[in-house]
Amino acid sequence: MAQLTAQIYLGAVGSRVDTGGSPRKDAGMARFNIRPYIFIAPALIYLSVWIFYPILNALVLSFFDSPTGRSRDYFWVGIDNYIKLLQDDLFLKSLYHNIIWVLLSIALPVVLGLLLAVLLSGRGRTRLIYASIFFIPHTVAAVCAAIVWRWIYDPSIGPLNWLLETIGLAGRPWLADESIVLIAVNMIGSWSYYGFCVLIFMAGLQNISPELYDAAMIDGAGALQRFFYVTIPLLRNAITFVLVYTIIGSMKFFDLIFVATNGGPNEASTVVGLRIYWHSMREGRFNYAATMSTILTIVILALSVVVIRQIVTEDEED
């Protein structure tokens, strides 16, 4: 009996051949079974209408232009939009800001999240309490966070400058200073993101068996060595996930910057999302905005693939 169950189980998990008695589960090559397709059809149709078709449509739109804003009398312009885009300083600047944002987000909340997760890993139940608290900012809507931090950053009545001046440091007009605005806004993003990273890394650390650390200690590995030679390699899945998630999030973000600075001062904090919104919804240049969307999709895909491949090949080398 037990053997039979095991056989069924292995049959389902390991090989294509089903040993179960149900003809319905015989979905091998020989017999076409419509049922699974019926179950996944709603999701595929839904995604096709609202995600896949729009992606392709944006690509098509990027090769056309229209005589006036919002009109749909499209005419073919080839790659003109792309050429225009490459000469559009504001777009290049916004793309550059997105890249900076990726780097800042990795340097700050991701690294911080990893370190905090490691600090927490030795603890019992309190670990979960800390993680829960760190995660609370992530549940705050980006719009809310931006509004609250705008006030915190306010040069005349904001708490931050008051705090700095109390301890004898000079306050700054955080969101009005072109040289620091991007970092100041990224702090808001980091504030809401580090708890998310802690949670992911903490769950990843749980899967590492303590014996590995003991073994490393016996071999004379110090804390730093244990971190770099045991923790990091074994957290590979979690690290890949967080890096890809961070890249995607940093390339597409909009809410936070729209409310905090709307790209100002003097476009020093503008990002691609803002440009797309501006060109389409304000100026009605849909084709030009669609070109930006396409570039954005390509950049996100390319960066994600690079990160995934980098980490996967490292994996294979071991």
Next chain:
Amino acid sequence: MAVKAQPRKRRSFHSSRMIQSALTHVILLLFVFIALFPIYLMFNAALKTSRELFQSFLTLPTDPQWQNFGFILNEQGYKGALYNSMILSTSSMILTTVISVLAGYGFAVYRFVGKQWLFLLVLTGLMVSETSVLIPVYQLLQDLGLLNTYGGMILPQAALGLTFGVFLMTTFFKDIPRALIDAAVVDGGSDLQVLRHVIMPLARPAIMSLALIEFMWAWNSFFFPLVIATKQWLMPMSVRIIDFMGRFTFRYDMIAATTVILFTPILILYLITQRSFHRGITFGALKD
């Protein structure tokens, strides 16, 4: 040599251990402070009068201004925005969860031609952002006459969380012992019966996680509602706040009160169901 050095070494190891532990505590508490202080400031500001806030933002309010919330909800027409947020989040949560559960069942239980490719196709949805699909989605809604309708706000919003949902449900359902499903099938159970009586009871925590996360995402969503709901009566809270900020520029007490109204429902939901949230968020990262 080595034996002699040992006691001294151990003592220094001990005291360095204590310093380390103290340092760890300080760092952890610092980040607790960083996480919570802005939220404290937000609630505090919402309960103060404008003048008291100007005097100090640190001290607790002497006379909590609870009526700030009433003023915003009733006189500023925020009740409608709260209602719109509820409709948007609940509908898109239900839509995403139902479609994800069905697809998760299909992907996890059956083997079929093209399964790997179709699953990969679904996953590419993760890399798509609102800003990437804005223009075609906008035009599609325009053609369907759905701009400035609840449907127009809900349908694309639900799509944004769907990839995550299908992924989460598939990975969870795959963990359910195959023998249980086969036993039900042998007993003559139909697909829907298997789903209802075998999968759903076992995967309830996972489905709960998904529903909560989708609810939070839709509640906090901003970009699509901003573009699609341009009429005030339809705006959810996240979008109405912007309009409110324009009218009450320097009334930080009032602005803080609106953010509190937007944030509190999610905070309560999170505090009650933390484990569900954590499960849903961490699960995807750790399965490959």
